Amino acid sequence: MAPNSRIILTRHAEAEHDVDLDYSIPDAPLTPLGKKQAATLAPQIPQLQNEADLIRLGIENVICLPQVQECNDLPCDTGSPREVLEADPEGFWAADPQAIANRARWVRQWLRERPEKTIVLVAHGDIPRNITAGPNGPSTYPWKNAEARI
Incomplete structure (x- = not known):
């Protein structure tokens, strides 16, 4: 990890499956809200x-990491599966x-090995609780839509 690194964990903004708790929607798009x-x-x-302008300008620097997919096996959290x-x-x-x-352990190790000084990780609500788990396990705090923590 680069010296003085920051990791910003963020839960995705409100998606269609959040509105009515309809977890059967695969790859649910964001709502207007x-x-x-x-x-x-x-x-x-x-x-x-x-960093925001750099992120917008440098879209080639976006890394899609399937290891931070949600913890549930609901269609709205798993997306469209690959053949493997x-x-x-x-x-x-x-x-x-x-x-x-x-x-979650794999993701923590991957983050430690990154050279970037600022990493923004956007995920669903449950996997961040596992990534930040302490000795007593994951937190039970429910992340809000579009919530970010440094």
């Missing part, structure tokens, strides 16, 4: 303002507590 939440997220984090995942939906990607803990 969710689009507003996403647009106003950067100004809510003053420390991110200098269809062949082996369990193991590393499973929704059981041990597999989730292993995946």
